[in-house]
Amino acid sequence: MGLIPLISTANNREIDLLNDQIEDKREELERLDEEIAKQRQALQSVSGEATTLQSNLNQLEATRKKILSDIKYTETKISEIELTIDKINLEINEKEKLIQQNSEALSESIRKIRQLKEISLVEQVLGYESFSDFWNEFEQTETIQKKLGSEVNTLLSLKSELENKEQEKSNEKEELSEQKVTLASKKVAVEYTQEEKAVLLNKTKNQEAEYQKILNESLERRKAFEAELLEIESKLQTLIDPEGYASARNGILAWPVSGFRITQYFGNTAFAKSNPQFYSSGFHNGVDLAVPIGTNVRAAAAGKIKGFGNTDAFPGCYSWGKWILVEHESGLSTLYAHLSSISVSVGQKVKQGDLIGLSGSSGISTGPHLHFTTYITQGVQIRNYRDVAPKAYGCGAYNVSIPMGSLNSYVDPMDYLPELK
Numbered sequence: 001m002g003l004i005p006l007i008s009t010a011n012n013r014e015i016d017l018l019n020d021q022i023e024d025k026r027e028e029l030e031r032l033d034e035e036i037a038k039q040r041q042a043l044q045s046v047s048g049e050a051t052t053l054q055s056n057l058n059q060l061e062a063t064r065k066k067i068l069s070d071i072k073y074t075e076t077k078i079s080e081i082e083l084t085i086d087k088i089n090l091e092i093n094e095k096e097k098l099i100q101q102n103s104e105a106l107s108e109s110i111r112k113i114r115q116l117k118e119i120s121l122v123e124q125v126l127g128y129e130s131f132s133d134f135w136n137e138f139e140q141t142e143t144i145q146k147k148l149g150s151e152v153n154t155l156l157s158l159k160s161e162l163e164n165k166e167q168e169k170s171n172e173k174e175e176l177s178e179q180k181v182t183l184a185s186k187k188v189a190v191e192y193t194q195e196e197k198a199v200l201l202n203k204t205k206n207q208e209a210e211y212q213k214i215l216n217e218s219l220e221r222r223k224a225f226e227a228e229l230l231e232i233e234s235k236l237q238t239l240i241d242p243e244g245y246a247s248a249r250n251g252i253l254a255w256p257v258s259g260f261r262i263t264q265y266f267g268n269t270a271f272a273k274s275n276p277q278f279y280s281s282g283f284h285n286g287v288d289l290a291v292p293i294g295t296n297v298r299a300a301a302a303g304k305i306k307g308f309g310n311t312d313a314f315p316g317c318y319s320w321g322k323w324i325l326v327e328h329e330s331g332l333s334t335l336y337a338h339l340s341s342i343s344v345s346v347g348q349k350v351k352q353g354d355l356i357g358l359s360g361s362s363g364i365s366t367g368p369h370l371h372f373t374t375y376i377t378q379g380v381q382i383r384n385y386r387d388v389a390p391k392a393y394g395c396g397a398y399n400v401s402i403p404m405g406s407l408n409s410y411v412d413p414m415d416y417l418p419e420l421k
Contacts, residue, residue, distance in 0.1 A: 011094050018087040025080035032073045039066040040259070043292050053204055053211035057197065059368070060293075064193045067186055067294040074183045081176045088169045095162040181343050182296070182355060188341035189294035189358045196293075196361070215366060221318040222364040229404070230283070232389050238379035238406035245331030245376045248415035252330055253300040254352055255417055257359060257370050260289035262420075266412040286335065286373030287413050293340050293368045295359040299350040300372075300417075303328035307382045308342050309401060312362050317395035320371070321363025324356055325382060325403045332416065333380050335373040335403050338365045372413055379409020 043062045204210040246252050267283050306327045311319035320337035324344060327333045340360025350356060361368045383404040385396040395402075 011090060015087060015090060018083055018090070022080055022083045022087070025076055025083065028076050029073065029080065032069060032076060036066065036069050036073060039069055040292075044259075051215075053200075053206070053208050056200060056211070060193050060197045060200075063293045063368070064190060064197075066292065067190050067193065070294065071183060071186045071190070074179055074186060078176060078179050078183065081172050081179065085169060085172050085176070088165050088172070092162060092165050092169070095158050095165070099158050099162070178355065185341045185343045185355070185358050186294060189360070192340040192360055192362075193293055218364060218366050222366070225318050225364050226284070228389075229285075230407075232385075233404055233407055236379075236388070236404065236406040238409055240376055240378050240406075240408055244378055246416070248411070250415070250417065250419045253328075253332070253334070253374070253413065253416040254298070255289075256297050256300050256334075256336060256372055257289055257291045257295050259295070260291045260370070262287060263290045263369060264288040266410075266414060285410055286337075286371050288369045288371055290367065290369045291359045293358070293360050295370075296355055297336055297339060297357045297359055297370060299326055299352055299354045299356050300334050301326075301328040301330060301332070301352045303333075303350060305344045305346055305348045305350065305356070306333065307346055307401075307403070308344065309382075310342075310362070311395060311400055311402065314395065314398035314400050317398055317400050318364045319395055319400070319402055321365065322357070322360065323363075323402065325380075326350065326356070327377055331377050332411070333375045333377045333403075334413075335371070335375070337371040337373070338363050338369060373403075374411050374413040374416060375403070375405045376409045376411060380405035 039062070043059075043066050200211075203214055264284050264287065266285070266287055303326045306325040308322070308324040309320075310322045311317045312321050320335075322339035322342055323335060323337040324339065324342060325333060325335050336357065338360055339357045339362060342357045344350065344356045359368060359370045380403055382401050384399055384401045385394075386399060388404065389396065
């Protein structure tokens, strides 16, 4: 009795075909990587605060092209993963058939050996027409016994290989799920850039003077929002337990975006950094990281999504735009603001590096960037404007809520992020 072939010729052909298709997708990914690298370089040349109408339009168009390439890359990656899963499924099915076939052969071997052991040697000899026939059967039985051990080892090997393939399949599915979340976010970001461009052209009538007027209004609104938020937060009182959060140390948090340029740091003076309870009205409560619209925004540390929102959904509410607040195990919480899309839900647990959204220029912003604030969790809550400063206009007129912290709950993100090289 010989061992059963490991894979049929038909399945070999199908697996070879899938391997060819997977290789084609990988080559396409390499080409897209080169294209995206060129677009990224072109985008960096027009990134930053758009000081003219044309520079803003150029920035939006370059961003749109880059995101469309990102979408193509993600779609190709999904296709590659799906082909790989198909291949794994085929191999798993083949292994299952082989295990079944080898199990049947093994059972037959055991049955024959038991039959021979149940009768005496004399009875076995008398059951054959000649001693030669008996001896041939006896030798075959010994051969079966030797092959039995080999078949058992083969079955164990097949089983182990099957389990490895199942784990690989599980990992591929997790990756596919993340890729699909990324794809959905990227498509939202493309729509966002198109809407931004349409709104900009509609407001300015393609006139530079009108653009400058809008830009100045945005700057004034940003100052007004920061001053209003500072006024509200200066009235909030929170007793902070110094043992309830991590001491300052670089590397506790990870940078939430890559390829950034810092355009504004935390605070405004050395005194403001060391005395948060005495900040002047000009203080900046986070760091601004200039990145193109559609840049992946990732959780700076493991934690839970405390909340998110979109202040742009309420006319006259000039604030963070699309924002996310994440509560971390270290006793710190982080705010990600001015996003173009959000990829998480309230209460969702995230690991450090998990995708939570894409960068944008929503809310009060004069250019694409991520605003990143770090709080001591004890002192920050998602509060409604009406609860802390009832007003009949702006955010207060719409029951809008955003993260608000007592002044002593703010910490400098740079004290917790990795050092810049």
